[in-house]
Amino acid sequence: MFFYSFETKKLNFLTKHKDLILYGFSLAILLFLLKWIELHFVIINHSFEIYVGLIALFFTALGIWLALKLNKPTIIEKEIFTNKKGFKLNEIEVQKLGLSKRELEVLHLMSTGLSNQEIAEKLFVSLNTIKTHASNLFEKLDVKRRTQAIEKAKRLSLIE
Amino acid sequence: MFFYSFETKKLNFLTKHKDLILYGFSLAILLFLLKWIELHFVIINHSFEIYVGLIALFFTALGIWLALKLNKPTIIEKEIFTNKKGFKLNEIEVQKLGLSKRELEVLHLMSTGLSNQEIAEKLFVSLNTIKTHASNLFEKLDVKRRTQAIEKAKRLSLIE
DNA sequence: TTTTAACTCATACTTTTGAGTGATTTTATC
DNA sequence: GATAAAATCACTCAAAAGTATGAGTTAAAA
Numbered sequence: 105m106f107f108y109s110f111e112t113k114k115l116n117f118l119t120k121h122k123d124l125i126l127y128g129f130s131l132a133i134l135l136f137l138l139k140w141i142e143l144h145f146v147i148i149n150h151s152f153e154i155y156v157g158l159i160a161l162f163f164t165a166l167g168i169w170l171a172l173k174l175n176k177p178t179i180i181e182k183e184i185f186t187n188k189k190g191f192k193l194n195e196i197e198v199q200k201l202g203l204s205k206r207e208l209e210v211l212h213l214m215s216t217g218l219s220n221q222e223i224a225e226k227l228f229v230s231l232n233t234i235k236t237h238a239s240n241l242f243e244k245l246d247v248k249r250r251t252q253a254i255e256k257a258k259r260l261s262l263i264e
Numbered sequence: 265m266f267f268y269s270f271e272t273k274k275l276n277f278l279t280k281h282k283d284l285i286l287y288g289f290s291l292a293i294l295l296f297l298l299k300w301i302e303l304h305f306v307i308i309n310h311s312f313e314i315y316v317g318l319i320a321l322f323f324t325a326l327g328i329w330l331a332l333k334l335n336k337p338t339i340i341e342k343e344i345f346t347n348k349k350g351f352k353l354n355e356i357e358v359q360k361l362g363l364s365k366r367e368l369e370v371l372h373l374m375s376t377g378l379s380n381q382e383i384a385e386k387l388f389v390s391l392n393t394i395k396t397h398a399s400n401l402f403e404k405l406d407v408k409r410r411t412q413a414i415e416k417a418k419r420l421s422l423i424e
Numbered sequence: 425t426t427t428t429a430a431c432t433c434a435t436a437c438t439t440t441t442g443a444g445t446g447a448t449t450t451t452a453t454c
Numbered sequence: 455g456a457t458a459a460a461a462t463c464a465c466t467c468a469a470a471a472g473t474a475t476g477a478g479t480t481a482a483a484a
Contacts (some may be wrong), residue, residue, distance in 0.1 A: 120392075204430055217412030218471065232433050239472065250441085250471075251410060254376030364460060379440070392463050399442065409470085410441075 194261035201244050203262070210237045212263045215254045354421035361404050363422070370397045372423045375414045 200206065206227075213223045220234045226233070238250065247253045256262045335410045358368065380394045387394070398410065407413045416424045 122358065140307065141317060192272075206431065214411065215415065216407060217407065217415045220472095221470080229431085230433055231433085233431075235472070236432080239474090242472080247377065248472085249377060249379060251374065254414065255375065255377040366461065380442095381440080389461085390463055393461075395442070396463080397461085399444085402442080408442085409457085 111146060147228065192261065193263075197260045198262060201262075203241070203244060207237050207241045207244070208262065210234060211241055211253060211257055214238070214250050214264050351424060352421065357420045358422060361422075363401070363404060367397050367401050367404070368422065370394060371401055371413060371417055374398070374410050375417065375423050 149251070203211070208235075209227065210223055213226060220238065221231055224231045224234045242248065242250075242253055245253050245256050247256055363371070369387070370383055373386060378386065381391055382400065384394045386389045402408065402410075402413055405413050406415050407416055414423075
């Protein structure tokens with residue numbers, strides 16, 4: 105019980121140094137225990153096998169505990185392919201293309217599947233305004249359709 | 265050496281069952297060893313402490329080995345952000361939505377920014393056919409526009 | 425202060441897209 | 455060979471998208 109809570113709660117604080125101290129401490133206890141068990145061995149004679157068995161059991165446990173403590177966890181890196189997180193906007197490309205803040209905004213809303221009308225409502229401007237932005241956008245991106253714009257924008261990390 | 269190669273190469277094949285068998289096997293060997301060491305103990309008398317020490321050492325080693333064997337490696341998930349590589353088509357979702365091969369094809373071409381007319385030319389069918397496919401596609405995906413379809417399809421790993 | 429770029433909006437027009445309906449052919453399955 | 459699903463195509467109508475042009479407003483920069 106002592107070892108268990110110690111392991112789980114303070115696992116990260118254990119350094120090689122502390123482990124060594126702990127090991128020495130354990131050995132001291134063990135020597136004492138051995139002598140104690142030996143005494144019983146003298147009293148209860150002919151129970152040699154039991155004595156050996158106890159020692160074997162105890163040291164097996166010690167070995168297990170030691171190994172679990174000293175063994176650094178094997179780290180298996182598992183790759184997770186993610187699209188959404190870790191996005192870094194390509195500001196260089198944005199500047200190179202001369203995209204304005206509003207245009208980038210419209211572009212992003214486009215990519216979410218909104219219609220021009222919906223974008224207009226979301227940004228509190230008229231449909232014509234959005235159309236103008238869209239047209240300028242397509243010209244700057246050198247595309248003909250919004251689907252192309254979205255594709256290119258994602259490819260250039262302008263959005264998403 | 266034997267154990268090492270066994271660990272690394274067959275790590276995934278080791279089940280609880282096999283571990284138990286291995287443990288039993290080890291115990292059998294140990295009993296034999298104990299008897300052997302005991303024999304030496306009888307011959308070389310008064311070396312009781314050495315005998316105990318050997319057993320202790322051996323079982324500590326056994327414990328360590330056991331722990332290393334039984335201890336499952338800690339799996340640390342590391343996210344790697346990749347856009348293009350490692351794409352796995354979500355066939356389960358495709359089936360769930362009931363998308364046909366042709367519909368999926370049209371969907372993919374849509375996502376590349378092609379117009380219906382261009383898709384029709386690419387697939388050597390009429391514009392009307394593509395429109396029909398698109399309509400069915402939108403119904404199945406429960407969307408209203410192609411941009412929404414593309415967005416949803418990418419989200420569900422139906423394309424790209 | 426003038427200039428410039430960004431943002432706004434309108435009108436007119438064209439093209440593309442999408443909805444709805446119906447029908448024929450192909451292909452695979454029972 | 456019947457059946458069902460998939461693919462094909464047409465026609466109409468409506469909605470959305472896109473083009474072109476012109477113009478007013480605002481805010482920042484020269």
